[in-house]
Amino acid sequence: MNPHFLRIADLTVAFSTRDPSLHIGPQGAAKRFAVAESTHPDVTVDVSWMEATDPIGIEEAQLRFDSGGIWKLYEQQNEFLFVFSSPRFIGGGVYKLALFDKDFCRGQVRLVKSCYPPGESIYPLEYPLDELLMLNLLGRGRGVELHACGIVDGAGQGFLFCGQSGAGKSTTAGLWQKDVPGAEVLSDDRIVIRKESGTYFMYGTPWHGDAQLSQAKRAPLSRVFVLKQGRQNGIQTLSAATAAAELFARSFPAFHDSSALDFTVQFLSEMSDQKPCELLTFVRDSSAVEFVRRSVA
Amino acid sequence: MGMKKQTPAAKKVYSKPELTRIRLAPSEAVLGNCKSSSTVGPAQGACDLPTSCYTSGS
Structure with missing residues (x-):
């Protein structure tokens, strides 16, 4: 579970997985922002698979923001849940969930396995999640x-x-x-x-x-x-x-x-x-x- | 102790209040759609969202 580190605007995000069947890493322009290591990342994200039939967990949550596009933000018990969906999938299906604590210091990203090409490396913070994470960090007095x-x-x-x-x-x-x-x-x-x-x-x-x-x-x-x-x-x-x-x-x-x-x-x-x-x-x-x-x- | 006399030069010039409208671009500001086409995943630029895809660009 070697973590990957991204450093953007002097804020470091570490993401890793414990699942050996999941290959993750930065892609595209995010690669230019990869750093070798960080002892104190600002955000730590754990990445895992989920099945399309797994519950999303928004039944009790309050919808805080609907982008009108591929993501919605819910809040429940001081946690924030981003739900990403695309009409590419049956029923406009959900392809990714991202759950963060209230300070956006710790998070979990769950990728719906059937939505990703098997065997390929995945960037779990794929746009717009990486930018949304950064905006929430900046908005807490940082920039x-x-x-x-x-x-x-x-x-x-x-x-x-x-x-x-x-x-x-x-x-x-x-x-x-x-x-x-x-x-x-x-x-x-x-x-x-x-x-x-x-x-x-x-x-x-x-x-x-x-x-x-x-x-x-x-x-x-x-x-x-x-x-x-x-x-x-x-x-x-x-x-x-x-x-x-x-x-x-x-x-x-x-x-x-x-x-x-x-x-x-x-x-x-x-x-x-x-x-x-x-x-x-x-x-x-x-x-x-x-x-x-x-x-x- | 008399009040200080204000010299005419120190008087502020009156400027009429103006209403300025600033154009917002909410569809851009909320990161609703795809931007990057260089990654692997469902949100990549090739997806067929109902709205026009926000591929890399300003």
């Missing part, structure tokens, strides 16, 4: 995840470009990679922000965008932009209140948890006070990169 592209320039300055789908995050990532020697993309779709000793850091995550760029690195946050495509390049500083609202609209809070929502709003408000946020109207070509770099110089 915020934003729909954003994070780029570190050759001088180590962190640029955050926030935007919803289609805003131009992957385009921006590609342009900076092409035009700026030494530029590194931490992710072209999801960035975690945390504050440490008064400094805001942006962290790469495995949840990449079209350009499939992600790295297990962090950088001090230098500039914050909200992306807006336009016919010419321009920058407008947003008021702290507007910035906080714009960032919240591009964040991924734990919607079922009022304390986490409060924390997210507070975190983004403070960040907007301390790190001016700018609306970047940009043309989708290299001139946008040059424009931003000149505005920094």
Whole structure:
């Protein structure tokens, strides 16, 4: 039962199984976030098989959130149960359960055996579970995840470009990679922000965008932009209140948890006070990169 | 002890309150559907969910 360790935004998740017939490990971009070991993981997850006919255990539980997609969240006796289902299976069947304690420090993932290809390695925290776990950890006073592209320039300055789908995050990532020697993309779709000793850091995550760029690195946050495509390049500083609202609209809070929502709003408000946020109207070509770099110089 | 006279320069300029609407994207924010097509499992990008699949992308 050798555990696997993932370290995302300085939070470590250990997952393991006692079942020799179950082959597990990180897959896809999550592999880039695998670490050899950790003596004190933030989360420990035990993985096991279950049969499709096994009871799910939601009879007494309260539905806390329905994503409208492949997962629902239930709460029972201070435990949280994620139920994952897909219409690929008979009756829109359940393919995975994930049960966590109230602090999301310990969990169990149960995989419905008939839903997985026999003999193949499985990533039990497969999206969206890995991201949901991270959002719940961050919402407990640790940080915020934003729909954003994070780029570190050759001088180590962190640029955050926030935007919803289609805003131009992957385009921006590609342009900076092409035009700026030494530029590194931490992710072209999801960035975690945390504050440490008064400094805001942006962290790469495995949840990449079209350009499939992600790295297990962090950088001090230098500039914050909200992306807006336009016919010419321009920058407008947003008021702290507007910035906080714009960032919240591009964040991924734990919607079922009022304390986490409060924390997210507070975190983004403070960040907007301390790190001016700018609306970047940009043309989708290299001139946008040059424009931003000149505005920094 | 008289009250301090406020100089005209220290007066705050009145700005009319404005209502700003911020667009939310709830379907993106709740991670409801698939994103990654690079893993093995039921939620992989090839699944045929009733809603449009959220494959890797921004």
